[in-house]
Amino acid sequence: MSNTFEKIPGFCPDCGSILPPLRNTGGVTCYACSRQFLADINEVFGMSHVKYTIHFNSRQAKEKDIKDDKKRKDEEDDEGPVVERKCPKCGNEKMSYATLQLRSADEGQTVFYTCTKCKFKETENS
Structure with a gap:
């Protein structure tokens, strides 16, 4: 055919x-x-x-990656962007923040602040 x-x-x-x-x-x-x-x-x-x-990858390369990741985590200990806000617990002038929409869509979002020094957490409904 x-x-x-x-x-x-x-x-x-x-x-x-x-x-x-x-x-x-x-x-x-x-x-x-x-x-x-x-x-x-x-x-x-x-x-x-x-x-x-x-x-x-060799075992040494994997161990180096793990050490680099741990070092990077230690350096980036903040939980988000940093703003100038006074911590009510320790008086530190910098806090990191994260936002979530927890309430209905026509209401403001909830802002979670974390002190960069003592890790004190507080929330604010905006």
């Missing part, structure tokens, strides 16, 4: 219908025209032999 259809990977070159998924059975049979593809399966599915190489 002559190929009347353009060769597109995953489609039967004879009838143009989509081929079933490739299984470990060694071949594929077209549902529409019942043509079997055994030897030329790589050509029909547009596959060629591909070789992959996977490079894994």
Whole structure:
């Protein structure tokens, strides 16, 4: 039978219908025209032999990443953007904040403040 259809990977070159998924059975049979593809399966599915190489990180690189993450967390101990606001507990002039919409949409949001020094937390409904 002559190929009347353009060769597109995953489609039967004879009838143009989509081929079933490739299984470990060694071949594929077209549902529409019942043509079997055994030897030329790589050509029909547009596959060629591909070789992959996977490079894994060394243990030392992983340990260094863990140390760097811990150091970065220690440096970024704030819980959000910092504003000039006096802490009522320790008197520190800087507090970080986060906002959430806890009440209905037509009401203001709730602002959560955290002292950058003593970690005292307070809320404000705006």
